[in-house]
Amino acid sequence: MSGLKLRNVKKSFGAVHVIKGVDLDIEDKQFVVFVGPSGCGKSTLLRMIAGLEQISSGDLFIGDKRMNDVDPAQRGIAMVFQSYALYPHMTVRENMGFALKFAGRPKDEIARRVDEAARILELGKLLDRRPGQLSGGQRQRVAIGRAIVRHPDVFLFDEPLSNLDAELRVHMRIEIARLHKELNTTIIYVTHDQVEAMTLADKIVVLRDGIIEQAGSPLELYDDPDNLFVAGFIGSPKMNLLDGTVEAGGIRLADFPNDLIPSPIAIPAGTAVTVGIRPEHFDPTGTAALDTSVEIIEHLGGETYAYARGTGSNLLTIATDNNRTLKTGDRYQARFNPASLLIFAKDGQRLR
Template structure:
């Protein structure tokens, strides 16, 4: 079992720098998720850890050993890719044991490790089937099993659920969380899906443009984002943002000039800010409100979301406590507690 340490790690393709000085500590047995929009560098960073991309600058340590120039096969890692990459002519048993057979392991050891992985992943009834006889979720479990049999120090997952349908994604998230609890090993997982990040991670690393924006537990990032990017990226539906200006008594919102909201932070008069309110922070108990007209209603069974605006204002997303009487065209007072708002400066940095 091993932790990892990245110190000022950089990656360039010619003159284009795609990873721009990443510093990160990953503890032994931690489940860490790299999340961010497409092109942010999360998969490149994972491939650098795996040894599939050379490190242009900085240092990578797995355990106490510097790994910059160590061959991928000797790093003690196993990687599960977005595509299953199973051999179609081999059985599940043969696919899972192939890497061990290629490495020269004896038959008894291969059988023992394959049987152990099959038990963990509930693949025992499928061992004699071929990939073409399996569902997408079963194929993904075989790909994970192929990694488990190697007994790696670190598992690397590169968007492994992106090819699955919504129901299978939920099921596989649960399976991966259970797998981490059973194996008790270090896992680094890449996804662009912040719901996956929130539900799986011990620690989330939010990336943008090759840099780390913030690192923390899912709830730390949700409750206490450092900037407007993290605040908007973490959370579904995403946070609402409003332009505002500080006045005596609080913040006047540009789209709702009749409302001055008490500010949770001290601001100089005339300071331009952005105010963030999460959809679930609208409630019937708030002392402030936004007067809006409902445009769209989403009834999701256990919860209801209203999308509303006033005149030319931006659309506001409101969680309505499963209000089933609300209709399109209704005027609605979206109440909230000013203590729940977040305030950001013109550079997008959080004001505390």
């Protein structure tokens, strides 16, 4: 078993509290992604699991064994960093097998494990090249191969794709997803890119300021966010968030004072709220509408987004069902179904 448990885990650097009490269960063979903005503590938490940062308080279990004071080399983990950190004078084969050679493993075992990892990562034709002869994506695959040969219980990835260009990132996301299925092991992956999180994860852990805001499957977080932060962070394009006040007949939005929209839930009149609606939830057949003025049209081939506003400064992002006749300056009735709205209290918590 290679599941993990974190119980009230904290990390402080002097008076600075970076991780402020994390409780988390990671199941065996699960792909878990830590996601959040820069400085939220996701890489620190990963390094604590790896043993590269000491846990200030709380407990870490891998399987049933408490790992707080266990040497990193004895934790059964392998880590892939943002930097490839390959030895430039060594071949791909030598880079991948170096840790095993350093550990004194037999030559035939090293060769077998390197060949196995090369097959999984499709590196067979590159084994005799040096890092300087490889592309960025190939180098990252070698770095992953160096972790695979160790046969760890848990793989840790710390923003491994951030040095790659956009097209290669998409390709490597697919490769890492395929790798998880082939290896059938536990992976913990850190990124600030919520698209990576949505496409790779069985479970997403959203962090902010050293605490977990919400954890769940990608679609759970997308469909049912607990608060404004998660709602705004998960989803691309981002959710539209509009301030309003509840009246007897519905919600009056500050940016659309002439449109009283129905509320999907019962809320006392006079309550200040924030209304969330995703761009793709605008629907020409919807029973409610916002009267907007189109400022920018974004044609992406298979889909079209309109960026429009009411009387305020906030731009709405509207998926228009690939409406190719819409143009800048048009008045547009952005229709939607009230059931698709998410309502948040002034403190940012979801109202249900």
